[in-house]
Structures are given as C-alpha cells and as structure tokens.
Amino acid sequence: MRAYHDQEWGHPQHDSQKLFELLCLETYQAGLSWQTVLNKRAAFEADFHHYDIERVAAMTTDDLARLMTDERIIRNRLKLTATINNARVIRDWPAGSSFATWLWDFVDNQPIRQAWQRMDQMPATNDLAKRVSKEMKKRGFKFVGPTTIYSYLQAAGLINDHLADCDWAPENQR
Numbered sequence: 565m566r567a568y569h570d571q572e573w574g575h576p577q578h579d580s581q582k583l584f585e586l587l588c589l590e591t592y593q594a595g596l597s598w599q600t601v602l603n604k605r606a607a608f609e610a611d612f613h614h615y616d617i618e619r620v621a622a623m624t625t626d627d628l629a630r631l632m633t634d635e636r637i638i639r640n641r642l643k644l645t646a647t648i649n650n651a652r653v654i655r656d657w658p659a660g661s662s663f664a665t666w667l668w669d670f671v672d673n674q675p676i677r678q679a680w681q682r683m684d685q686m687p688a689t690n691d692l693a694k695r696v697s698k699e700m701k702k703r704g705f706k707f708v709g710p711t712t713i714y715s716y717l718q719a720a721g722l723i724n725d726h727l728a729d730c731d732w733a734p735e736n737q738r
Contacts, residue, residue, distance in 0.1 A: 568602055570732060576675055576721030580664045583720055584654055585615035588647050590716040591707045592638050600638070607636035612647060620651035646707035653704045670696055671722050679728040679735070686725055689714040 593601045613619035654663045693714035700708040717723040726733040
C-alpha cells in the first residue's frame with residue numbers, strides 16, 4: 565500500500581494506457597478493499613496483457629470464460645466485462661483526440677489540489693466526478709459511477725488529495 569501511495573497514487577498520468585489500467589483497478593476495487601486489488605494486481609496485469617488497450621479490446625467471450633476460472637483475480641463478471649468494454653471505448657476514440665486529452669480537459673490540464681487535514685474530510689465523490697461519470701457513461705463506459713470515478717481521478721492525479729501533512733503533498737515537495 566505504501567509503495568502504491570508513494571510511487572503512483574496522485575501522480576498526474578497523461579498516458580491513455582496507464583489511465584486505462586488505473587480505471588480498471590478502480591473498477592475492480594468497487595465494494596472491496598484496495599489491499600485486495602493490489603494483492604491481485606500482478607495477476608490482473610498478466611490476464612489483461614499489461615493493459616494493452618488493443619489486446620484487451622480484442623478479447624472474446626472465450627477469454628472472459630477463462631478469466632472467470634482464474635482464482636488469482638476478482639472473478640466478477642460485470643467488472644471483467646467492463647474492462648473489455650472500456651478498452652473498446654478507448655480504442656475506438658474519435659480521431660484527432662485521445663482519451664487522456666479528453667479526461668484532462670475536465671480540469672483544464674491542471675490537477676485540482678484539495679489540501680485536506682484529515683482523511684475523514686475527504687469526500688467519497690464530488691461534482692467533478694459526477695460530471696465525468698455522466699460523460700463516460702454517455703460514451704459507453706461501464707462500471708464508472710461517481711464514487712469509482714472520484715477514486716480514479718485521485719489515482720490518476722487529476723485531483724490531488726494527499727493530506728496537507730503528507731510528504732507527497734505538492735506543498736511539501738522540495
């Protein structure tokens with residue numbers, strides 16, 4: 565958990581493949597602990613071809629059946645189907661733009677800093693996450709409710725929710 569927090573969480577990501585991976589991880593986490601997802605991360609990464617968007621988008625019902633028998637991962641059919649569906653949405657993104665550019669446009673390409681003093685101040689969602697969730701659903705994404713998307717925006721660095729006294733808060737970086 566500490567390595568994920570220190571090396572990944574909240575670091576601004578602009579790469580569509582990495583953004584896809586983070587979206588998948590947040591999807592798997594819904595209703596479960598983050599520790600459970602991190603413990604299964606390597607297996608998910610192997611099963612989903614290191615989150616190569618083209619390869620995941622090309623997965624078939626036979627691949628889904630195989631995934632449903634893999635005890636190393638979270639075998640929730642809706643979450644696994646969402647992973648494949650969401651890869652297809654990103655793969656088929658309109659020419660001349662990218663998923664990453666589209667996502668970062670919601671924050672004018674500048675992370676939103678929320679310097680909470682305590683974890684209990686941090687919301688489960690906010691208006692931005694609700695807006696992004698709604699737009700993602702319009703584009704065909706699955707399993708992208710506002711709470712999942714708030715966590716996703718935090719993980720991808722669009723919202724910086726490192727606590728004010730955290731070593732990784734921007735104001736504490738030197």
